[in-house]
Amino acid sequence: MEFVILDLEWNGAYSRRLKGFMNEIIECGAVKVDEQFHVLDTFEMLICPQVGKKISGKIRELTSITNADLADEPRFLQVVSRFRRWAGNGVVMTWGTSDILTLIENYRYFCGNRRIPFLKCYVNLQAYCERCLSYDRTKQMGLSTAAQLLNIDETSFDHHRALGDSMLSLSCLKKLYDPEKMKQFYQDADNEEFYNRMEFRTVAVCNLNHPQIKPSDLAFCCDQCGRRARRVGKWQLHNKSFRAPFTCRHCGHQFFARVQFKLKYEGMVVKKTILPFQEKQEEVEKTQTAEEKKES
Numbered sequence: 001m002e003f004v005i006l007d008l009e010w011n012g013a014y015s016r017r018l019k020g021f022m023n024e025i026i027e028c029g030a031v032k033v034d035e036q037f038h039v040l041d042t043f044e045m046l047i048c049p050q051v052g053k054k055i056s057g058k059i060r061e062l063t064s065i066t067n068a069d070l071a072d073e074p075r076f077l078q079v080v081s082r083f084r085r086w087a088g089n090g091v092v093m094t095w096g097t098s099d100i101l102t103l104i105e106n107y108r109y110f111c112g113n114r115r116i117p118f119l120k121c122y123v124n125l126q127a128y129c130e131r132c133l134s135y136d137r138t139k140q141m142g143l144s145t146a147a148q149l150l151n152i153d154e155t156s157f158d159h160h161r162a163l164g165d166s167m168l169s170l171s172c173l174k175k176l177y178d179p180e181k182m183k184q185f186y187q188d189a190d191n192e193e194f195y196n197r198m199e200f201r202t203v204a205v206c207n208l209n210h211p212q213i214k215p216s217d218l219a220f221c222c223d224q225c226g227r228r229a230r231r232v233g234k235w236q237l238h239n240k241s242f243r244a245p246f247t248c249r250h251c252g253h254q255f256f257a258r259v260q261f262k263l264k265y266e267g268m269v270v271k272k273t274i275l276p277f278q279e280k281q282e283e284v285e286k287t288q289t290a291e292e293k294k295e296s
């Protein structure tokens with residue numbers, strides 16, 4: 001088995017055809033290793049953009065890639081067809097899914113088809129490393145953060161360049177690789193379902209009448225005595241979550257309940273929290289003062 005760790009650089013480009021912005025890939029870099037992490041080969045190519053003729057200042061600053069650098073380079077389809085031959089049947093790995101989403105976007109734009117021909121098996125290295133490092137699941141761990149946590153000296157890598165970042169991702173993986181742990185991170189990418197899942201956007205549900213919300217999602221037990229509490233006020237939407245006051249009939253405890261609904265590809269995810277009555281009151285007062293200030 002071979003691993004192909006891929007990284008891309010892209011530029012925000014306005015497309016007249018799409019009547020909107022897209023991320024146009026301008027560099028493709030990768031490193032190919034065997035299971036013992038011997039480097040077998042590297043890949044590094046710049047791509048001459050066809051949509052956005054100018055590299056934005058931000059991207060130029062970050063990558064140091066200039067318009068002149070790209071002028072005589074091959075175009076997207078030439079580069080990816082060369083990459084496809086180079087990558088062979090290796091397991092493709094990227095840090096986070098944004099590189100895959102950008103590839104999908106570019107394939108769709110230039111070929112009219114979202115399929116990535118060289119993607120048969122895929123691993124999201126960010127998700128794998130987050131699991132290994134027990135990183136907070138609600139946050140996303142950047143590559144620099146991972147490198148720091150693993151005591152990897154970032155300055156010895158060409159950071160924010162495609163090949164440099166793929167090498168840095170490889171260093172992180174090397175430190176955390178465990179074939180058993182990795183098993184559940186292999187994704188079969190050779191099917192439509194993979195693309196549907198990749199392109200699915202999680203949304204917060206702000207309507208309590210949503211068919212996937214169950215009455216039990218809105219029921220709360222007392223955090224003091226554990227018995228069923230009773231809601232004593234209306235559900236109110238605040239920062240994409242719902243809050244309501246509850247009272248326990250058994251022990252008299254009062255609290256605020258907060259519930260958040262997120263519709264993910266896998267279905268509805270419900271997050272329930274209990275806020276102390278006191279804190280919630282203070283919070284309400286704080287927002288009130290903020291709103292009063294805004295009004296004045």
Ligand SMILES: [Zn+2]
Pocket residue numbers: 222223224225226227248249250251252253
């Ligand atoms: Zn109680």
